[in-house]
Amino acid sequence: MGILSGVRVLDCSIAMAGPFAAQRLGDMGADVIKVEPTTGEWQRHVAAGGATGNRINVSFLSLNRNKRSLAVDLKSPEGKALLLDMVRDADVFLQNYRPGVAARLGVDYETLSAINPRLIYVSMSGYGEDGPYRNYPGQDLLLQSMSGAMMSTGAAGQPPSPAGQYLVDAVTAYTAFEGALAALFHRERTGEGQLVQVNMLDAITTIQMQELSVFTVGNKPQTRSAEPHAHAYIRAPYGVFATSDGYISIAMASLKKLGALIDEPFFADLDDETDSWRLRDEIFACTRVRLVTRTSAEWLALFRENDIWAAPVYGYADLVEDEQIKHNGTFVEYDHPSEGRVKTPGFPIRFSKSPTTIERGAPQVGEHTREILREAGKDEAEIERLLSAGVVKADA
Known part of the structure; x- marks a missing residue:
């Protein structure tokens, strides 16, 4: 059993940062319910690097393992009522709506904590819940641009250098994951839930604590050199x-x-x-x-x-064949019902007494709607009525 076995997470997030944080919780044994529209979460419909898939595209597949899917129309009164009923037994609620959207949907912290005071409510945003940028789009490259990090690498006179990964999304996901774990530990001690707020701008800024302190405390300007030095604040070489071949x-x-x-x-x-x-x-x-x-x-x-x-300097083809990567078991492989054999990075933390496992790959839209509703106390007749009314969707 995973270290978070018995913890139930309602994952209402989209794109990368939120789903990645929720997947981390699922990898550690939490029961993560992916609450998504009956048409499927947005990320299902966006190809990653041109790669699609059979029924599930690669991007969604990589961020949503160890989850069950409940496909429900939260804009319908019955759909929202279903979710609010499930909140009573949930431990963590995670969302990354734009500021104000959760309140409009009636799933804000004040509403849900009144239903379940023990709930850990993780709210993720681009720039913060309030302030002058609260409504700006929280997209990875835009946050990299604002973070100052692009001006710490590369050569003077050349364009700023963005990372080749969704760096801000990943850092924000880990920050939210860390916040959820800390809040669960706090609840074990006190019995009380709480609101956990994480934003992308703060997440990418604070991981640069050394560089920014050199600037703010050491008064050293962020100066790129004429040669493509890899960091503005580290000495040569x-x-x-x-080399002659790479x-x-x-x-x-x-x-x-x-x-x-x-x-x-x-x-x-x-x-x-x-x-x-x-x-x-x-x-x-x-x-x-x-x-x-x-x-x-x-x-x-x-x-x-x-x-x-x-x-x-590796490319991905080199990385997956590296002897240390193989020794570490960095990549995991499993069979997926629609996507076949999947090879993907696993969970990076090793627990001696509660190892992580992959119980399931990324779900189809509404694959687990029926079983989740049964767990919520709905009988078969009620489930069929909700399906017929379009309030929920179940994968055939």
């Missing part, structure tokens, strides 16, 4: 360098030692703590010229033997 990264090497290994005499008399900042572009350029003379494997073997921090 620090970045990605071409790329490797080097991080904060001893200049004297690196110079000897790459046959660069200019580094011999440089000081790591002062010259590495003053001559950041020169150091990067010299390293760049030397590294193209040998293969990635040759440089990595030499650097690792001499305690120079270096790593290969």
Whole structure:
């Protein structure tokens, strides 16, 4: 049994951040009920990178395992009544509606906590529940742009560099996941539920605590160099360098030692703590010229033997075949009824006494509507009536 076995989560979220947070809870054993419209959650209908699927697209598949689907029309009085009835026995309610939408739907914290004072209500937003940006779209790239992070990498004079992942969504999901766990622990001690608010802007800002403190406390400007240095606040050499057959990264090497290994005499008399900042572009350029003379494997073997921090630059095809990834069991595989064999990243935390499992893959729209309604006390005649009226939908 998972560590959160017995915890019931009502997941009313969409897109990535909310569903990813709820999936984490499901991976740990919580009973996560995906509450979605009878037409299916928005993410079901948007292809990810051009990849679709058979009945479930890849994006939805990746974010909604270990969940059951209840397809219900919350805009209908009966549909909303069904959800409110389920709140009585729920432990966590998670939503990422735009500010004000939950209140309009009648599923805001004040309403639900009056029904169930022990409820943990996790509310996720782009910029906060109030304030001048409350109605702005909370999309990953837009938040990356505002976070300042794009100006910490790349070369001066070149366009800002966004991450190649939905970084803000992922960080926000983990923040919400952490908040839900902390609130559940608080409830174990006190018996009381509470409102947990998480927003994307704060989440992406606070993970830059070191960089921002260098700016706010250390008074060091965020200055990109002429060469494509990998971080505005880390000394040279620090970045990605071409070799004769690919790329490797080097991080904060001893200049004297690196110079000897790459046959660069200019580094011999440089000081790591002062010259590495003053001559950041020169150091990067010299390293760049030397590294193209040998293969990635040759440089990595030499650097690792001499305690120079270096790593290969992978694509996904390299990553999935990496020996440490395989050793760790980072990817999990399971059979899905409609999508076939699924290989996907698993849950990254190992518990010695309550390991995580995949009980089910991402559900079809309304796949579990009937069983969830039976658990809610509805008899077969009532379930058929709700289906006929279009209040709920069940997968055939």
